[in-house]
Every structure is written in C-alpha cells, then in structure tokens.
Amino acid sequence: MTQTSIWKQILDPSHRADPYPLYAELRKTPVVREEDGSYVVSTYREIVALLHDPRLSSDLRNLPDYDADAQEQASGEGPAALPPTFIETDPPEHDRARRLLTWNFGPPHAPSRIDSMTPDLFEIVTSGIDGFVGKDGVGGKDRSGPTRVDIVEDFAYPFPVTVICRLLGVPRDDEPRFQALSDAVVKASDPSTGVVTERQRRRAKARADLGQYFTELLDARHGRLGDDLLSGLLRGDGPEAPMPYEQVLSNAALLLVAGHETTVNLITNGMLTLLRHPQVLDRLSRDDEPDLAPRVVEELLRYEPPVQFLSNNRNTLDDIEIAGTTIPKGSPVTLVLASGSRDPDFVPDPDRFDPDREYNEHLGFGGGIHYCFGAPLARPETQIALTELAHRLKNPRLVADPPPYRASPSLRGPRHLLIEIDGVNPPQHPPP
Template identity: 50%
Template sequence: MASDSGTLLARITDYANRPDPYPLYAELREAGPVVPQEDGSCLVGAYHQIAALLHDPRMSADERSVRTWSPSEQPREPSFLRLDDPEHHRLRTLAMRPFGPPHSPRRVDSLRGEIARITEELLAALPADRPVDIVDDFAYPLPVTVICRLLGVPREDEPLFRAWSDTLVAAADVRPGADTAEAGRAGEQAGREMREYLLDLAEQRRGRPADDMLSAFVNEPDPSLRLAPAELGVTATLLFIAGHETTVNLITNGVLTLLRRPEQVERLRGEPGLLPRAVEELLRYEPPVHMRERAPLVDFEVAGTTIPKGTSVFLVLASGNRDPRAFRDPDRFDPARPDNEHLGFGSGIHLCYGAPLARIEAETALGALLPRLTAARLVEDPPPYRRNAMLRGPRHLPVRLGGRPDRVSGLTDS
C-alpha cells in the first residue's frame, strides 16, 4: 500500500479501486482526522469529525464557496442541495410541500402498494433463460418508475432522462488532475435540456393539475409559496436524479452484499422482521453515496489542523461508516446491528430529502427478491462498477438465478 496520504483522494477516485475502496478509507482514518491532499483539498474520514462538520454552519455546501468565477463565466443555478441557509431552507421547504409532512403527510406512505406492484411486475418479467442484470432489469426500473410517477413524467420519456442523468452524474465526478472541461460542458447542456423539458411539462399542468408534484408546484395558489421558473427547473431536475440514482445503488449494493453472504439470505428469510434494520446496515456497510464536498466560510481548526477558507473538503461518509471508534466490528455486515447511526443519508440540514421513500423501495425490493436469492449466484465478482466515486455502485450486476456461476473471485469481509 502506498504510504503518501497526500495522494489518497487520487487513489480513492482511481477507477481501479472502485470495487473495494475500504482499505484506502482505513488508511485515511489512520492518517488523521483531516488529511491535506496534493491538489489543495482535504479529506476527512473519521465518523465524529464528519458528523460535526455536517452540522457546522461554518461549512458551506455551496460550490461557489470553493471556486472563483471569472468575469466571463456564469455560475450555474444551484439546487438546494448545494446551497446554505437561509436560501437552502426556503427552497427545501417549498420542495417538501407536495412530498412530505406536514403538508403532504401521506404522499410517500401511500406509494407502498404501487411500489410493491411495480416490484412484482419487474420480478415476473425477469428472464429465465439467461443471467439477470440486477441493475438494468430490476434496481434501475423500480425507482425510476416511482419517481416518474411522483413528478408526473410520462414513463415513455424516461430514456431521455437516463441519458441526461448519466451525463450529469459523469460531470459531477471527482477526478483530481483530470481535464473535466468536456464533461462539464456536456453536463451543462444535459442540465439545460432536462430543465427545459420539465418546465414545459409543468406548464402543461398549469390549470389542469394531475396528482403529481409538478402539478402541485405550478398550481400553488399562494404566490409566496411558489418556486420561480428557474428554481422549479433546477429543483425538479434534482428530485428526478436524486430520486433514483442513489436508490439504484442501495438496492444493487444490497443484492451484492447478500449474495456474498448466503447465510444472511437465509437469516432474513427466517426473520423477515429484520429487513428494516438490514436496510439500515446496508446504508452503513455499502452506502450509495461515499463523499460530500464542503468548503469553510472562514479559516477554522479541526482536530488541530487549520482548514483555510474556501478549501475543498471531502467528507468521506463511507469511511465514517466503517470507523471502529463509532461502530463495533465495522467491517462486518450485521443486519441486526443496534443503534446504527450511520451516515448513509448524510446528516445535518442536508439530510437526504428522499430517505423515507428510499427505505420503502429498498425494503420492498430486497424483501421480494429474497426467495430468489437462495439459489442465485453471482456471474462475476467483483462486477463492473460505475465510474463515479461519489455515487458508488455496480453498473451491472449479472446474476444467475439458478445453477452455478460462470466466474467468481469474490471479495469477503475483512
């Protein structure tokens, strides 16, 4: 293992380490609570420091706090995910009105039956004559169908969104030292096209509302509670992407984790009441989001290290989730783990907006899959992963629902 802690971000984001970044996270925790990098950024990998910084108002989520924009550049309109209070609070509150309590307390819970129906339809359609790709055949279509239903996007237009989402996620990747200009331009173009589509769709619902969030946004009777057009486009884009990207990873990582541990498949089949806690453990053990970027608004000290104002600070949530100072036996997957205060959905004011929906989707999907996982085998282990190091998960997960695997060289618990 390389000993230079200043190259950790480069090594963590190196695609060769995507299948198993956890030894690098252990190195990060050993190197110190705050680890400066060669590119001028810092990494934080210890649970308690990450949690504290996620709650610290001196740490900004706004990317405009990290970089300086030249007079010829026009900073893009940020979503509330990349804003600080009070603007973050205003936009998030308006976005929550048609989604959750107190204004729409039954919106998510009322979807349970539909999520179960979609799940059963997907399972019934799985091919019996070839290996199944858990990503393309199941883990992707489930949450994307649900988010299309929630926002009011016609399901037949979903392929447009997949291309846009893939481009936007690629543009958001962290690649120290790489030339990201082309990916950035492609991301800007995809974002514009997606926002224009969603704004046009919302406009079609003005005065003709359906039971969806775009209708609720555009037909809000109180002018003080309406999103401006630019805010609506950015918010709807965020909700669509965040509403399925992370859940795809959660379900896929869950299937991969369970197939590597057939004894846990049998345990969960015998103790179905453990499933909600198993999902929480998956959010700790193999979280869908591995890092969040922040920047100090002022110079301040963390655990003896001064972080200058404007420094790009990567809070490595997945490292914090494996911190032995916060979790007993952290490298072991334990579906009955008590007091599991993981960072899988972040923490603080940016705690994941869609966490209740993601939990329902993951519990429903894994619960329905469990009977089929008893005889299932991985075709390839490790599977091919997505490029993005922040949103980590398999790009494909080929599984043979019966018979023996073609090739297995599995990773095991440390």
C-alpha cells in the same frame, strides 16, 4: 517520482470494487490537504461536526475560484443556465426551498404521499420479478436450465425510475432521454475528471439541458396540473409564496437524477451484499422476522452506501480547526461519508456486515440541514425490493464477484450484477 496520494488512489477506477482498505489508510490522518488545496475529511466525529457547522458552505458561489460566467458560457446557444438547487445553497435560501419541497413531498404537510405509494411499489417490484420468468429457460422450453438475470438492468434500475417518474409526473416513455441527461450530470460531478472550472461548466450545461426537458414537459401540459410533486410546486401549495419557475426546473432536475441514481446503487449493493452473506439472505426470505428488512437496509447504508462522499460544493466560509488541522477560509472540502461509517473509533467491528447491531448510526444519508431529502422514499423502496427478491428468487448465486463497477467514485455501485437463479416463486405478499 511523486507518490500518488491515498485520495487519488480512491478516485482511481481500479479501486472501485473495494475502496475500504484505502479508506482505512485515509483515516490515519483524519484531515488531509490535497495538492489542489482541497481538504479531505474521513473520520466519523469530524464529518458529523462539519455537517453541522454553519461555517461549511454548500454554495459554490462562495468558492474563491467560482466562475460565474461559466454558467452562461456552458449553455452557449442552448438552454439558459439554471439557478442552484436547494442542496447547493445555504440558509436562509436553502431553508425556504426545502420547506416548499417538503410541503409537497411528505410529513407533516403531505403525510400520505409516500405511504400511499406502497401499493405501487409492490406492484412495480412484483412485475419486475415476474419479468424474470421465461428468461434463459425459466418458464420457457428448457425449464431445467438456470436463468441469468442482470439485477441492475432487469430490476434495480427500472424500479426506482418508474417510482420517481410517477412521483414527479414524468412520462416513463421519456426514460431514454432523461437518462442520457442524468448520466451527463453524474459524469460532470465526478471529482476525478478535469479541473474544477471545467467540471463546473459541464455540470451547468448538463443541468440546463435537463431544465430544457422539464420546460418542454410543462409546456406540453398546457397549464393542466395534477396531483404529482411537480404540479404542487407549480401551484405553490403551502403557506409561502410559490417557488420561482426556474427553481422548480432546477430542483425537479435534481430530484429526477437523485431519485433513481442513488436508489439503484442501494438496491444493487444490497443484493450483492446479501449474496455474499447467504445466512442473512435466508433469514430475509422467511417471514419470522418482520423487523429484519429495515435493519438490513440501515446496515447497508452504513456498510455499502450508494453515496460514498460529498464533494464539489462544500467550502469553508471561515477558518475551521478540526482534528488539529486548520482548514483555511475559502477551501473546498470533501466529506468521505463511507469512510466515516466504517470508522472503528465509532463503530465496533466496522468491516462486518451485521444487521443485528444494537446501535447503528451511520452517514448513509448524510446529516445536518442537507440530510437526504429522499430518505423517506429510498428506505421503503429498498426494503420492499430486497425482501421480495429474497422471497421469490430460487437459489440465487453470483456469476462474477466482484462485478464490474460504474465509473463514478462518489455514486458507487455495480454497472451490472449478473446472477443465476433456478426459478421464480410466486408472490407471497400481495400489494396492500
């Protein structure tokens, strides 16, 4: 009987609640070849080296078994397949697309876009927590009874969805439709489901459907553009030529999915971790450490990151020798970011949650040219969300630990996070 590899055990949903002991086993061999010919890299220094190595491609089209026909076949009689997103390309194609996106997103060209959203972030968070009042007794007839809240459904999901909709100019009422499409994209990217060509086909179909959604959305505007990110891309704001229409659709679909999927997990993982470390939660609930929230979020990105690993499209353009192993040209490569961030050869006492670490460099947002595009927004979203939850929830406690987890091994987070509270304090921090 063939022994199941450590990597396959990590992909198994039964280990979703705590994959970190398996990561520790995986790190004993920094570079592992799997039966399918792919390579899994799990140690910090080796991951960082590959993230900055131009011989590691992010373009699926460089894979030997890439099926170009799958893109068209996936759509069938439906929407046409979309071109790769900017994170699925290499320089110079990647660099130009990222510049165009950045021009409309943040510094140095649009420095006020994220900062100007701060009042909106506070308003959305405040409204979300206010919504807890009246549930199961709080503010209702039985004021003495505890309130049961699902942090995922009642807070961590609606918040970043509302934010990304405002950023892109997407109607919030369309959430049921684009969430179903987003779920299809995430499921199609799960490396534990199906062979590579089949996942490629399903991913192309899911993205084509999202592209069709954006096409209909833009058609309904009748050419009227606003000040949102999507309008900026269509106008061609910036010194370079406008981004081709199909690339606008493709990258808008990416930002819509990534803009809420990862932040939902970061907020939920954060609240779960704080409830498991009540002394930190208590510190965050006070106002005497103004720099604590940023440090908590950075430690969360190291300790319980929403993106556990990068796979699917990383592949070698040449032979690469790393940690005494030669990864042959044309090999798929998975970079296990969550394992690298807990590498004891780089981080002292890595399995301890400690926001007071003097030195905290992590892989929570990846690295290299594909460093997380949405990091400037995810950080303040999570800082505000966790701070306000800490301030306003009275005696929060977990209903079940561990909670049930989502199926995806790469975008890891609880499917539900049920807590009980004794009430909700009034807001302490009015929107700026």
